[in-house]
Amino acid sequence: MSLKRQMVAAGFALFRRAGLHRLAGDGLRGRGVILTFHRVRPADDKEFAPNALLEITPGFLDAALTRLRASGLDIVTLDEALRRLVSGEGARFAVLTFDDGFRDLAEHALPVLERHRAPFMAYIAPGLASRTARLWWVELEEAVRRLDSIELGRQIFLTRDAREKSAAFEKIYWFLRAQGEQALLDGVAVLRDRAGVDPADLVDRLCLDWDGLRRLATSELAGFGAHSMTHPRLRQIAEDQARAEMACSREVLERELGRSCPHFAYPVGDPSSAGPSEFALAEKLGFASAVTTRPGMIFPEHAAHLHALPRVSVNGLWQDIDSLDILLSGAPFLLWNRGRRVNAA
Numbered sequence: 001m002s003l004k005r006q007m008v009a010a011g012f013a014l015f016r017r018a019g020l021h022r023l024a025g026d027g028l029r030g031r032g033v034i035l036t037f038h039r040v041r042p043a044d045d046k047e048f049a050p051n052a053l054l055e056i057t058p059g060f061l062d063a064a065l066t067r068l069r070a071s072g073l074d075i076v077t078l079d080e081a082l083r084r085l086v087s088g089e090g091a092r093f094a095v096l097t098f099d100d101g102f103r104d105l106a107e108h109a110l111p112v113l114e115r116h117r118a119p120f121m122a123y124i125a126p127g128l129a130s131r132t133a134r135l136w137w138v139e140l141e142e143a144v145r146r147l148d149s150i151e152l153g154r155q156i157f158l159t160r161d162a163r164e165k166s167a168a169f170e171k172i173y174w175f176l177r178a179q180g181e182q183a184l185l186d187g188v189a190v191l192r193d194r195a196g197v198d199p200a201d202l203v204d205r206l207c208l209d210w211d212g213l214r215r216l217a218t219s220e221l222a223g224f225g226a227h228s229m230t231h232p233r234l235r236q237i238a239e240d241q242a243r244a245e246m247a248c249s250r251e252v253l254e255r256e257l258g259r260s261c262p263h264f265a266y267p268v269g270d271p272s273s274a275g276p277s278e279f280a281l282a283e284k285l286g287f288a289s290a291v292t293t294r295p296g297m298i299f300p301e302h303a304a305h306l307h308a309l310p311r312v313s314v315n316g317l318w319q320d321i322d323s324l325d326i327l328l329s330g331a332p333f334l335l336w337n338r339g340r341r342v343n344a345a
């Protein structure tokens, strides 16, 4: 288990034992929460699953939606949540957001969402729908799965079994994440080619194409937001490039789906991928809102920071209602954000 995962595990255990999260009032829980989901599919129990944090089962989605409503949260559209945030009216809310337009959103998540009559927002990168962008983090996973050893710079990683593969993935992933966007893409491409992974085939297998997205759009529960053209970390590319990525993704999405898509999600979305200049850019380009992956609840103060909204990721490594309750209490984020309600710097 990685150090970070051990620390999160220790944190959850501490909250669970002490019951601290049950003492949290609305001061920590805020006006509501925007939840992040990626993949939803039945568990496949692969031993090497470095992206498992990005997927939950349909059964857990079902249980989570029941729990949200039982906790007094209204599951609403992003537009309705922003209206409540700005006006100060209405009950506490939860917004469900799904990133990247994976096929399993239509196949496994939609039936659950429909059963709960729960509206949701899908953030789509047109380059994935058109098969011209890359799921580099999945390419890396596939490469590590197939190779028995990996040479990177002067280092050689043995990747013969699940334990070695997991350890190598963690090191290689963060080594590449520390590089600029092109170096990251090039670095993954070398390993992927060596392993014989076809990047377009990967996207085709995992992501909805335009026909699939248009079918999804026939559900009255579905909302769509832009997620850049090719899914780069916007802070790691030139400003004019970032501007084009953001503006074009909205234009193409609106043209292909024939509806307005005024909301944006920053790809990757952590502080190294989106900061104050990207927040300002999203506002200048006329987006109604933009979400990050910085963790936190939505507080009244966020009405003045609609282009730097935090989200709470429903993490596949912690698929139990206890952990969800701890997240929904807002208590872990207050610690994470060192007492700040707004983290937009």
Ligand SMILES: [Zn+2]
Residues within 6 Å of the ligand: 099, 100, 227, 231, 267, 268
């Ligand atoms: Zn994404």
